[in-house]
Amino acid sequence: AVLTNDKALLAACKRLWRSVTLKRMHITGGIGPNPRNEGFTADYDLPSQRAYLETCATIGLLLWAQRLLHAEKDGRYADVVERALYNGTISGVSADGKTFFYGNPLAAHPGFDGNGRYVDEGFHYRRSEWFGCACCPPNIARLIAQIPTLLYSYAAGALYVHQYAASTARAGVGPDVVELTQKTDYPWNGRIRLSVTPSRPATWTLALRIPGWCRCATLRVNGRPVKADQVMRKGYACIRRRWAKGDRVELVLPMVPERIEAHPSARQTVGRVALQRGPIVYCLEQADNGANLAEIALPRTAKLSARRDSDLPSRAVVITARGKRPKHDRRNRALYRPAGAKGPATTSVPIKAIPYFLWAHRTPGEMLTWIRDVPG
Structure with a gap:
């Protein structure tokens, strides 16, 4: 087309x-x-x-x-x-x-x-x-x-940064050549530092993608704040200025663990939430949370915390919280039984979620992405 x-x-x-x-x-x-x-x-x-x-x-x-x-x-x-x-x-x-x-x-x-x-x-x-x-x-x-080809592009007087990763790129910007260096621990950390080195001082636009999951990006050029929301254009913070060797840009995309719900028409996920931090989607594994993962519920008031885990590749960030499990009378061997007016009592249990892409690396067992969502 x-x-x-x-x-x-x-x-x-x-x-x-x-x-x-x-x-x-x-x-x-x-x-x-x-x-x-x-x-x-x-x-x-x-x-x-x-x-x-x-x-x-x-x-x-x-x-x-x-x-x-x-x-x-x-x-x-x-x-x-x-x-x-x-x-x-x-x-x-x-x-x-x-x-x-x-x-x-x-x-x-x-x-x-x-x-x-x-x-x-x-x-x-x-x-x-x-x-x-x-x-x-x-x-x-x-x-x-081909991941390097996904990071940058140039069009209509603007150098675009589409994806964030530690890298160095040389791009033609009009008649000039610009070297752009990224330093970051993305996707585990949302702080991105960019060094701009043009072949000569020139005016053009640096367009930085602000991901849809980010609620409040902060942006600085040579230490001075730039209001990202005032320079946004179709998901990009567009900084137009005269760029010179030694210019520095710092972009901070706060990564906060959060619950994600699906559209209500998605019937298989009604009453459930998934966990996400930054661009990473998380899941539960039996190796961390025991069997019968479908029983686990995550109260809406439960605090979600994030930390690095040295037991996972690249010391990946995990999400932890306190969840609930029902206290079933497992001595009752009936396949079906009256539910009762109040439902089963529950007990508080620790929950640990790992990045979805890292599942099935440890002891085989269950895995679950969409978790039961219950009031606090």
Whole structure:
């Protein structure tokens, strides 16, 4: 559409985009819940345990978003690139790069495969060394290799920073060359420091994406505050000035653990919340929280805390809170029993959530992304 300047085709692409991202995309950026056609079903059909969400499909969504971003500088496209990159794609490869997921469900239970189909009681859905149809492993390897191409672009007198990662780039800005260096521990820390080194002083725009998950970004140029909300344009803080060697920009994107709810039409997630911090979506694993994860409830008043965990790769940030579990009388062996007017008593339990992309690296067991949401 862009290469041929076909406006009707581009408009169709955007209509499809809105349909996918507003009605059919999972919180991890995964798409295509149906294993039969490796594709879509109906609007707001967003299951967890039987979600297929092939790694290749999520990569396809990411690349589609990147193409639309080149056609129109709108932060919504870059937000989806980020969501897919940090969640639904890299979950498809182990931290050591040796094993792979084909499908990426949002819940797992012993005995069932990645599509929610029963295998046997001792089965655990884990990454595999290879597949008969091995499209996902080389696809994710290719994506990781091309991550540098996702970070920056230049258009219409503006140098855009779409994604944040420690890096150095050299870009043509009009007749000049600009070297831009990022220093950051993103996505674990939202502080980004940029050094600007143009070949000569010149006036142009530096456009920094403010992610959709960020509520209150702070921005400074050479130590002086810039009101980000006053220079926003389609999800980017656009700083136009005369840039010179030695200029420094600091952007802080506060990363606060928060509860995320789905659209009320997404029936499988009604009454549940997911946890997110910055661009990272989190999940519960049996290794940290014990069996029967579906029993765990997260009170709305429970404080969410974040900390680095030395037991996880890269000392990833985990989210902790106090949750509730019901006190069932397990001596009653009846499959069904009267519920009672007040329901079962509950006990307070610690909850630990890890980044979704790091699940299935430890002792096999259950996994759950959408957690029961209850009043405090």
